Amino acid sequence: MKVDVIIIGSGAAGMMCALQAGQRGRSVVLIDHAKKLAEKIRISGGGRCNFTNLNTRPENFISDNPNFCRSALSRYTPQDFIALLQKHSITFHEKTLGQLFCDDESEAIIGMLRRECDEAGVKRFMSCEIEAIKHTPYVGEAGLGKKAKFYVSTSRGEFEAVSLVIATGGLSIPKTGATPYGYHVAEQFNVPITKLRAGLVPLTFAPDDWKPYSELTGVSFDAVVTTGKHSFRENVLVTHRGLSGPAILQASSYWQHGTPLHINMLPDADMFEVLSEQKTSKKQLANFLTQWFAKSFADVWCTQLTARTQVANLPLNQYNDKQRKMIADVLHDWQVMPSGTMGYAKAEVTCGGIDTRALSSKTMECNDVPGLYFIGEVVDVTGWLGGYNFQWAWASGYAAGQAV
Numbered sequence: 571m572k573v574d575v576i577i578i579g580s581g582a583a584g585m586m587c588a589l590q591a592g593q594r595g596r597s598v599v600l601i602d603h604a605k606k607l608a609e610k611i612r613i614s615g616g617g618r619c620n621f622t623n624l625n626t627r628p629e630n631f632i633s634d635n636p637n638f639c640r641s642a643l644s645r646y647t648p649q650d651f652i653a654l655l656q657k658h659s660i661t662f663h664e665k666t667l668g669q670l671f672c673d674d675e676s677e678a679i680i681g682m683l684r685r686e687c688d689e690a691g692v693k694r695f696m697s698c699e700i701e702a703i704k705h706t707p708y709v710g711e712a713g714l715g716k717k718a719k720f721y722v723s724t725s726r727g728e729f730e731a732v733s734l735v736i737a738t739g740g741l742s743i744p745k746t747g748a749t750p751y752g753y754h755v756a757e758q759f760n761v762p763i764t765k766l767r768a769g770l771v772p773l774t775f776a777p778d779d780w781k782p783y784s785e786l787t788g789v790s791f792d793a794v795v796t797t798g799k800h801s802f803r804e805n806v807l808v809t810h811r812g813l814s815g816p817a818i819l820q821a822s823s824y825w826q827h828g829t830p831l832h833i834n835m836l837p838d839a840d841m842f843e844v845l846s847e848q849k850t851s852k853k854q855l856a857n858f859l860t861q862w863f864a865k866s867f868a869d870v871w872c873t874q875l876t877a878r879t880q881v882a883n884l885p886l887n888q889y890n891d892k893q894r895k896m897i898a899d900v901l902h903d904w905q906v907m908p909s910g911t912m913g914y915a916k917a918e919v920t921c922g923g924i925d926t927r928a929l930s931s932k933t934m935e936c937n938d939v940p941g942l943y944f945i946g947e948v949v950d951v952t953g954w955l956g957g958y959n960f961q962w963a964w965a966s967g968y969a970a971g972q973a974v
Contacts, residue, residue, distance in 0.1 A: 571599065571727065571728070571729050571730070572729075572730045572731070573597040573598060573599050573693075573729065573730070573731050574591070574596040574597045574598065574731060574732060574733060574974070575588075575591050575596050575597070575598045575599070575731055575732075575733045575734075575735065575974045576598075576599050576601065576720060576722055576729050576731040576733070576734050576735070577591075577598065577599070577600050577601065577735040577737055578601050578602070578700065578722075578734070578735070578736055578737065578738055578751075578752075578755075579601075579602060579735075579736065579737030579738040579739060579752070579946070579948075580600050580601075580602035580604070580607050580608060580694065580696070580737075581608050581609075581610055581611065581737060581739055581946065581947075581963070582608060582610070582611055582683075582946065582960055582963035582964065582967070583737040583739075583945040583946025583947070583962075583963035583964075583966055583967040584600060584602075584735070584737030584945070584946070584967065585600070585607070585608065585683040585684070585686075585687055585967070586683070586963065586964050586967030586968055586971065587735055587737060587943075587945055587967035587968070587970045587971040587974070588600045588687050588690070588692045588971070589683065589686040589687045589690045589692065589971070590967065590968055590970075590971025590972055591690075591692075591970075591971045591974050592687065592689075592690025592691050592692045593690045594971070594972070596733075596974060597691070598690070598691070598692045598693070599692070599693045599694075599695060599729055599731075600687065600692055600693070600694045600695070601694075601695045601698050601700065601722070601724060601726075601729070602694075602695075602696055602697075602698065603697065603698060603699050603700070603747065603749070603751075604696065604697070604746075604747040605696060605697050606696075607680055607683075607684060607694075607696070608679075608680045608683070609746035609747055610739070610743065610746050611676050611679055611680050611960075612676050612677065612680060613676075613743075613746065614676060614960070615671050615672075615676065617675055617676055618671045618672045618673075618674075618675060618676055619671065619672050619675075619676030619678075619679050619960075620665075620669050620670065620671050620956060620957040620960070621651065621655075621662070621670055621671070621672065621679055621957060621960050622648040622651050622652070622670050622957045622958075622960055622961045622964070623648065623667070623668045623669055623670065623954075623956050623957035623958050623961060624648055624664065624668035624670065625667065625668035626643060626647070626648050626668075626957075626958060626961045627643075628640045628643060630953055630954045630958045631643075631951050631952060631953050631954070631958065631962065632769070632823055632824070632921060632951075632952045632953075633926060633950050633951045633952065634764050634922075634925070634926070634927075634950055635925075635926040635927055635950070637931075638926035638927075638929075638931050638951065639931075639951045639962065639965075640931070641931040641932050641969070642931065642932075642934070642962075642965040642966050642968070642969040643961070643962070643965050645965070645968065645969060646964055646965040646968035646969070647965075648670070648961060650964075650968075651961070651964050652670075654682065654686075655679075655682070658678075658682045658685070660672060660673075660674075660678045660679070660682060661673040661674070666804075667804075667956055668956070668957075669956045669957050670957060695724070695726045697725075698724050698725055698726045699724060699725040700722060700723075700724055700751070701723040701724055701725065702722075702723040703720060703721070703722050703723075703734070703755060703758065704720070704721040704723075705718065705719070705720050705721070705759070705939075705942075706718060706719045706721075707939075707940075708940055717732050717941075718732060718940055718941045719731070719732060720732070720733070720734040720941060720942070722734070732941055733941050733942075733943065733974035734941060734942050734943070735934075735943040735944075735945060735970055735974060736752045736755050736756075736942070736943065736944045736945070736948060737752075737944075737945050737946050737948070737967065738751045738752035738755075738948055739752070739920075739946060739947045739948060740752075740766070740919060740920025740923060740947040740948060741766065741768075741914045741917075741920045742768065742769075742914050742917040742918060742919050742920050742947070743914070743915070743917070743918070744914060744915060745915075748914070752923075752924070752944065752948035753766075753923075753924075753948070756924055756944070759936065759939045759942060760938070761924060761925070761928050761936055761938075761939065761942075761944070762924075762925040762927075762928055763922070763923065763924060763925060763950075764922040764923060764924075764925050764950045765922045766920055766921070766922040766923065767911075767920075767921050767922060768822075768911050768912070768913050768914050768916075768917035768920065768921070769822060769823040769917055769918070769919040769920060769921035769952050770819045770820070770822060770823055770917060770918035770919050770954075770955050771819065771822045771911045771912050771913070771914075771916055771917035771918070772809060772811075772812060772813065772814035772818065772819070772822070772911065772912040772916055773812045773813050773814070773818055773821075773822055773825065773831070773908040773910070773911055773912075774811045774812040774908060774909055774910050774911060774912060775811070775812045775813075775906065775907070775908055775909050776909045777811075779907070779909075780811065780812060782870050782873065782874055783808055783867075783870055784810045784811070785810075785866075786808045786864070786866055786867055786870060787808060787809055787810045788807070788808070789807070789808040789863075789864045789866065789867045790805045790806060790807045790808070790815055791805070791806055791835065791862065791863055791864075791867070792804070792805055792806075792837075793805075793806045793817055793833050793834055793835050793836075793837065794817070794833070794834040794837045795817040795818060795820070795821045795831055795832070795833050795834075796821070796831070796832040796833075796834070797821045797824050797825045797826075797829065797831055797832070798824055798825075798826070798829070800820075800821065800824045802816070802817045802820035802821055803817060803837065804816035804817040804820065805817060806818055806833065808867065811912070812908060812912075813831075813906070813908075816955055816956075818831075819918065819955050820954055820955050822911060823919070823921055823952060823954070825908065827908075827910065829907075830905045830906060830907045831905070831906050831907075831908060832903050832904075832905055833903075833904040833905075833906065834901075834902050834903060834904075835862075835863075835901050835902070835904055836862060836901050836902065837902075840898075841897070841898035841901045841902060842894055842895055842898035842899075844898075845886065845889070845894040845897060845898060846891070846894055848886040848887075849886070849887055850887050851885070851886040851887055852885045852886070852887055853885060853886055854883055854884065854885055854886075855872055855883050855884060855885075855886060855889075855897065856868045856869050856871075856872040856883050858886060859871070859872070869883075875897065875900060878900070879896050879897075879900065881893050881896055881897055918955065918959070919947060919952050919953070919959055920947055920952070921952045922950050922952075923944075923947070923948050923949050923950040923951070923952075924944045924948055924949045924950055925950055926949060926950050926951065929943075929944060929949070932969065932973075933969055933970060933972075933973035934949070934966055934969050934970040934973070935970070935973060943970045943973075943974065945963070945966040945967050945969070945970045946962070946963045946966055946967065947959065947962075947963070949966065951966070
């Protein structure tokens with residue numbers, strides 16, 4: 571089959587690229603090894619798809635080349651995607667921090683993208699395995715002469731096109747069908763790849779270090795989590811192996827192995843002042859802390875405080891100012907040392923990917939391989955938690971779809 575554009579990967583970025591190219595009159599085939607469209611959309615946001623964030627700006631993205639995402643994000647904004655939803659009468663609501671979710675199930679988004687692709691004449695080949703990609707480069711000077719061609723051999727036949735778009739995603743959540751295929755294509759064409767690692771992922775601790783907390787699974791509290799120069803305020807969740815919750819997931823994308831996390835457990839209070847006001851109270855410290863934390867957590871935390879600082883869990887009237895200061899300091903800067911992460915199986919995104927210095931920020935086309943494009947999660951652009959990664963999928967897919 572001879573077409574203008576072959577897109578490998580039928581997720582968020584791939585379908586956005588396909589519908590945009592199809593609407594421009596390009597003949598497009600969308601190929602995916604999976605049986606179902608867009609499994610990551612289907613499971614995201616607890617099944618309601620956190621499809622964008624109203625606060626989207628370049629600073630919400632991580633990349634070795636941080637300015638790369640500016641062009642695409644400015645040309646396809648959250649308001650543009652909202653307009654597409656409204657065209658299809660899909661209702662949505664805002665949760666905290668600008669996050670937008672479908673009122674109904676995320677299938678509404680998948681159905682919308684499917685209909686847009688169908689109306690644009692996009693042909694889909696699902697459960698289609700790629701066997702080989704071959705390429706004949708441009709012939710002639712200054713882009714004149716015979717155009718480049720890409721030949722894709724699959725379990726469903728042979729395809730030929732002048733544009734090949736890789737929208738295969740990263741390594742995160744392999745149960746949705748994630749594979750390293752996009753990176754293999756990059757290697758085939760000598761396109762550089764930055765270091766890959768799990769992002770937006772729960773953090774783990776050495777079993778002996780975490781043993782006192784391991785029975786507190788499900789306990790959560792509001793906190794500010796800091797790693798390096800980056801701080802995030804949201805919930806922290808205790809798990810049997812470590813810490814999770816939105817604040818931890820956000821920090822995980824920046825966390826470097828061998829460095830501690832700094833957790834301000836009570837960011838809205840001056841705890842030295844609070845404890846000083848309790849000089850006559852006979853209430854024990856752990857019991858006093860239950861106004862902010864679950865009793866089980868307060869008990870364990872105070873036991874660990876004693877082990878770390880020799881400040882015992884005493885009635886508040888038995889502490890001196892030095893001890894109150896020590897307790898307050900640890901509450902405002904609880905330092906913990908993760909041993910690692912839960913890995914790609916529990917990660918929401920892959921940090922790193924196709925080196926953006928090898929791509930055009932306007933079109934997502936490879937600088938040294940005309941006609942080859944990379945979009946979405948496979949690229950070294952990783953968003954924060956809260957709809958930012960979908961916005962990058964829409965924006966990068968749009969950018970390529972306007973160029974192929």
